[in-house]
Amino acid sequence: MPTTGDSDLETAELALLWAARETGLLEALLRETGSPNEAAAVSGVTERAARVTIDALVDLGFFERVEDGVEPTNRVLGLLATRDVRSIGQVPSALDQFDAFAALPTAMRRDNPERQPRSRTVQRTRHQLGASEAVDDATVRATVDAIHAANPDAERVLALADGPGRHARELADRGPAVTLLEGSAVGDVVEPLLAGGDVSLQTGCLPDLESGSHDLIFLVDGLWQSAAGENRFTLRAVERVLAPGGAFVAVEPLRDHSDTAAAVAATALATGRGEPYTEATVAGWCVAAGLDDVSTSDVRDTPYQAVAAERHAD
The missing domain is CATH 3.40.50.150 (Vaccinia Virus protein VP39)
Structure with missing residues (x-):
């Protein structure tokens, strides 16, 4: 109340984090490598895109510099931990909402919401519950x-x-x-x-x-x-x-x-x-x-x- 997509990120910051999630760059950084060049290769984005995005995510506090690249901070844990809704926070739901807004023109041409795969629905439900739990x-x-x-x-x-x-x-x-x-x-x-x-x-x-x-x-x-x-x-x-x-x-x-x-x-x-x-x-x-x-x-x-x-x- 209200919970859908609330976070302390500005629209441009949220868009950058969403793009990192959608391209697989965020997944690569979280689970496979902290090296910008390796993350670019894994996710298929350009090395410039990886470098600029990672710099921004460091500035936003989602990652911190280490000798060989970057590693996640506590702020990004909500993007990893979805089993316990108390650990999710509001950012994942905000990213889901941004994703929905990106598809708004398509949604406006439908009488009913597009049916989502069950795994995606379950994930978004958990994200929304995490956002609800995180209301001040x-x-x-x-x-x-x-x-x-x-x-x-x-x-x-x-x-x-x-x-x-x-x-x-x-x-x-x-x-x-x-x-x-x-x-x-x-x-x-x-x-x-x-x-x-x-x-x-x-x-x-x-x-x-x-x-x-x-x-x-x-x-x-x-x-x-x-x-x-x-x-x-x-x-x-x-x-x-x-x-x-x-x-x-x-x-x-x-x-x-x-x-x-x-x-x-x-x-x-x-x-x-x-x-x-x-x-x-x-x-x-x-x-x-x-x-x-x-x-x-x-x-x-x-x-x-x-x-x-x-x-x-x-």
Whole structure:
């Protein structure tokens, strides 16, 4: 929140690192050789390209000079370590996003995202989870403040598609019993991260949950990644799973409120089926699903908004 592709790299720096990854130059430097000439030969780039790129990557702190060439620093570990999402950081996801933006003209001519090989999908999922895990603590706290305010007395909380569970864990630290609902592919990756903690992981689908089983349900960065029909379906399921008097909160970059909406629109076109929606659109879905008392507030020190709605007490 927001996590897709965030890093401290400028666009040109990100483009250079992406090109090094796509040509195989980065792989050669990380796994085969630290010599610019040898890396050029392995990857097929020119010696000039290898030399200039390596100099830049040294300047950026991804590599350091040694007697025979260069060797990776801790900053580049996220490009190597993908098993533990805590080690990945935000750069790999930023590179994936840059790759998607490069293919944006093609994506704009398709009704649905291009189907990717399973290995690439798995890798990108891990990268995105790593970026979510690396969101700064202040942003996570501000987001959870907005979520918790919708029902401060909630005892049973459901986090929808919260990935590694940064928001779920923060909320659990405040007292409620929190369940993270994820798909099996993501659940398998984050289960070790949540083991022994206060958040219960459940894999499956929202409509399969018990009616009236939760006092507070939240979704961060979820609606804009999905088509309108999917969101209407999700909110109908939310209304059924909420206990009477319970609340739902969607934390989103609303198109008519957020200064990051244009960037989110580009990301949605490049990678998914959704788009940034207006406050009225999201509120309309809530009301149509049987929720009421819809309100919107800014999430402190972020470009996001929290849309909260309640289920009538029986």
